[in-house]
Amino acid sequence: MSVRVRFAPSPTGPLHIGGVRTALYNYLFARKMGGKMLLRIEDTDQNRFVPGAEDYIREALAWVGIEIDEGQGPGGPHAPYRQSERRDIYRAEADRLIAEDKAYYAFDTAEELDAMRKRLEEANAPAAQYNAITRMQMKNSLTLPPTDVKARMDAGEPYVIRLKTPRKEEVRLNDLIRGWVTVHSSAIDDKVLLKSDGLPTYHLANVVDDHIMEITHVIRGEEWLPSAPLHVLLYRYLGWESTMPQFAHLPLLLKPEGNGKLSKRDADLGGFPIFPLQWTDPFSGVVARGFREDGYLPEATVNFLALLGWNPGTEQELFTMDELIATFDLERIHKAGARFDIQKATWFNHQYLREQPDAVLAPIVQQQATEVGIDCPTDKALKIAALLKGRVNFARELFGEAKTIFYTPTDYDETIAATKWNADAVNAVTTFRNSLLAFDGEFMADAIKHVLSDAMQQAGIKQGKIMQAMRLALTGSGVGPDLMLTMEIIGKAEVLKRLGQALDTLKLPVA
RNA sequence: GGUCGAUUCGUCUAGCGGUUAGGACACUGCCCUUUCACGGCAGUAACACGGGUUCGAUUCCCGUAUCGAUCACCA
Numbered sequence: 001m002s003v004r005v006r007f008a009p010s011p012t013g014p015l016h017i018g019g020v021r022t023a024l025y026n027y028l029f030a031r032k033m034g035g036k037m038l039l040r041i042e043d044t045d046q047n048r049f050v051p052g053a054e055d056y057i058r059e060a061l062a063w064v065g066i067e068i069d070e071g072q073g074p075g076g077p078h079a080p081y082r083q084s085e086r087r088d089i090y091r092a093e094a095d096r097l098i099a100e101d102k103a104y105y106a107f108d109t110a111e112e113l114d115a116m117r118k119r120l121e122e123a124n125a126p127a128a129q130y131n132a133i134t135r136m137q138m139k140n141s142l143t144l145p146p147t148d149v150k151a152r153m154d155a156g157e158p159y160v161i162r163l164k165t166p167r168k169e170e171v172r173l174n175d176l177i178r179g180w181v182t183v184h185s186s187a188i189d190d191k192v193l194l195k196s197d198g199l200p201t202y203h204l205a206n207v208v209d210d211h212i213m214e215i216t217h218v219i220r221g222e223e224w225l226p227s228a229p230l231h232v233l234l235y236r237y238l239g240w241e242s243t244m245p246q247f248a249h250l251p252l253l254l255k256p257e258g259n260g261k262l263s264k265r266d267a268d269l270g271g272f273p274i275f276p277l278q279w280t281d282p283f284s285g286v287v288a289r290g291f292r293e294d295g296y297l298p299e300a301t302v303n304f305l306a307l308l309g310w311n312p313g314t315e316q317e318l319f320t321m322d323e324l325i326a327t328f329d330l331e332r333i334h335k336a337g338a339r340f341d342i343q344k345a346t347w348f349n350h351q352y353l354r355e356q357p358d359a360v361l362a363p364i365v366q367q368q369a370t371e372v373g374i375d376c377p378t379d380k381a382l383k384i385a386a387l388l389k390g391r392v393n394f395a396r397e398l399f400g401e402a403k404t405i406f407y408t409p410t411d412y413d414e415t416i417a418a419t420k421w422n423a424d425a426v427n428a429v430t431t432f433r434n435s436l437l438a439f440d441g442e443f444m445a446d447a448i449k450h451v452l453s454d455a456m457q458q459a460g461i462k463q464g465k466i467m468q469a470m471r472l473a474l475t476g477s478g479v480g481p482d483l484m485l486t487m488e489i490i491g492k493a494e495v496l497k498r499l500g501q502a503l504d505t506l507k508l509p510v511a
Numbered sequence: 512g513g514u515c516g517a518u519u520c521g522u523c524u525a526g527c528g529g530u531u532a533g534g535a536c537a538c539u540g541c542c543c544u545u546u547c548a549c550g551g552c553a554g555u556a557a558c559a560c561g562g563g564u565u566c567g568a569u570u571c572c573c574g575u576a577u578c579g580a581u582c583a584c585c586a
Contacts, residue, residue: 008586009586010585010586042586043586045584045586047585106584113583160584178517182515187513187515201585221580224581224586225581226582249516249580251517252579254578254579256522257522307523311523311525313525313526314525317536334523335518336517336579337580339523340522341522343522344522344523344536354549390549390550391547392548401547401548466545467545467546468545477547478546478547479546480546481548482544
C-alpha cells in the first residue's frame with residue numbers, strides 16, 4: 001500500500017513556522033516513500049475563518065518548495081478538500097454512530113455545562129468532564145424520553161452529537177516517534193463530534209477524512225498526542241480500526257529563551273520572523289514579518305527547519321531538499337521540543353547565499369541602489385554580487401557593503417584620516433594616480449595591483465603602510481572588501497577623480 | 512490539579528552497557544589579509560538529581576526535580 005500523508009491546517013491566519021516544519025516532515029516522508037502529499041483545509045470553525053489565510057498557506061508551501069500532489073489546489077479524487085464543503089459526509093457518519101448507540105444527542109446549554117463543571121470542581125471530582133458517569137445527569141438522548149428528544153429536535157432546539165466514550169477501557173496506540181502510548185478511557189470525555197451549527201469538530205472531521213482519503217500516516221504536532229487515543233476510539237467505533245493510519249507526533253518548537261512554546265511575541269521581541277511569508281492582518285492591518293521578506297532563502301529556511309527536531313545521524317549539516325528526502329527517517333525524529341535559534345537560521349542563510357548565482361543577486365543589488373537614487377548598471381551589479389556574497393548573511397546587506405563603491409567623497413573617516421593620512425600617504429596616492437594616468441591596459445584588479453606595486457616600488461614606499469590611506473582616499477572608509485576589485489568596479493575615471501579629490505581635500509595633520 | 516510526554520555543552524544535536532562523550536551555531540584566541548568580513552585552525556563548555564540492575568552506566572529500571580503538551584460546541 002502506498003504512503004499517503006496530509007498537511008491539514010486551519011485557515012485562521014498566517015501559517016506558523018512550526019506548521020511549515022510539520023508540512024515539511026510530511027512532505028519529506030511522502031517523497032521518501034514514493035507516496036502522495038495531500039493538502040486539506042480544516043475550516044470547520046466558521047468563527048475563526050480569516051480571509052486570505054488559505055491562499056497564504058498555499059503560497060508559503062510553494063515558497064519553501066513543498067509540492068502538493070492532491071488536495072486543495074491541485075484537486076483529486078476525494079474533492080472537495082475543504083472541510084466546510086464536506087459537512088454532509090461528517091453528518092452521515094455521526095448519524096451512523098448514533099444509530100449504533102456509540103454516540104448520542106445532547107441538549108445542554110453552555111450555562112448548564114458550566115454549572116456542571118463548577119459543581120464537579122467544588123465536589124473535588126477527579127475530572128470535571130462530560131463522561132460515562134456525569135452524562136446520566138445531563139440533558140441528552142440517553143436520559144430524556146425518546147418522545148422528548150424528538151420534540152426538542154422538531155422544535156429546532158440546538159443540540160450536539162457526543163461520543164459515548166466507554167467507562168473503563170485501555171486505549172493504546174503505537175506512535176511512530178514515541179512508541180506505545182496508553183490512556184485510560186476515563187481520561188477521555190464524551191467529546192462533541194458534531195457541533196450545534198451542524199459542522200463537525202476537529203476530531204470527527206479529521207478521522208473521517210483521513211479514512212476516506214486513505215491517509216496512511218498522520219504526522220502532526222505533539223499538541224495532538226493527548227487526543228490521539230480519542231481518535232483511535234473513533235476509528236474503532238466507525239469500524240475502520242484495521243485501516244487506521246499510523247501516528248507520528250512531532251516535538252514542538254520552543255521559545256528561544258524562557259519557558260513555553262514559540263510564539264508571535266517571541267518573534268517581535270527577538271526581531272525575527274515567525275511566519276514564512278509576510279502577513280497583513282485583514283482586520284487590523286497589522287503587518288507581521290516573514291522569512292521570505294526578511295531575506296531568508298527558501299533553501300536555508302528548509303534546511304534550518306528540517307534540522308530542528310530531526311537529524312540524519314551523520315555530521316552533515318547542509319542539505320538540499322533532495323538530500324533531505326533521501327535521508328529522512330521518522331524514527332530519527334526527536335521526542336523533546338527544540339528551542340528556536342534564529343542565529344542558526346542566519347548561518348544557513350549565509351551558506352546558501354554564497355552559493356547563489358551572481359545573476360540572481362544582481363537585480364537585488366540594483367533594486368536597492370535604485371531605492372537610494374543610485375543607478376547601478378547590470379555589469380556592475382554582477383561584479384558587486386560576486387565580490388560581496390561571501391561576506392554577508394543576507395542579500396539585502398550586499399548593497400550596504402557595496403556603498404563605498406558608489407561613495408561620493410564628502411567626508412572621510414576622521415580616525416583613519418588622522419592616523420593614516422601622512423606625507424607617505426600623499427606621496428603614495430600621488431604616485432599611484434600618476435601611474436594610473438599613464439596606464440592604458442584594461443582596468444582589471446590584477447593589472448591595477450601591478451600598477452600599484454610598481455608605483456610604490458618607484459616611490460620607495462612600503463605598500464602595506466599606505467593601503468589604508470589608499471582605501472580612505474578611494475572610499476572614505478577604513479574598512480571594506482578587496483580594494484583592487486573595488487577599484488575595478490568603481491572604474492578608472494572615477495578612481496582617478498576620487499584620488500584627486502582626496503589629495504585636494506584631505507589635510508595633513510598638524511605636525 | 513489530573514493525564515500523557517520529555518530531560519547530553521548557552522542553543523540544535525550524535526550516542527542506543529565499556530568513547531579522551533563527537534559535530535554544528537554562538538563565544539574566545541590564533542592564522543590568512545592592506546582593513547573589516549569570509550575562510551582555515553584551535554579553545555572554553557554537557558550527560559538534571561537520588562536510588563537500584565550490572566564487573567561496568569550518559570545508555571536499562573524506579574523515584575525526585577524541572578520543562579512541555581493537554582484537559583472547549585478551537586483546531
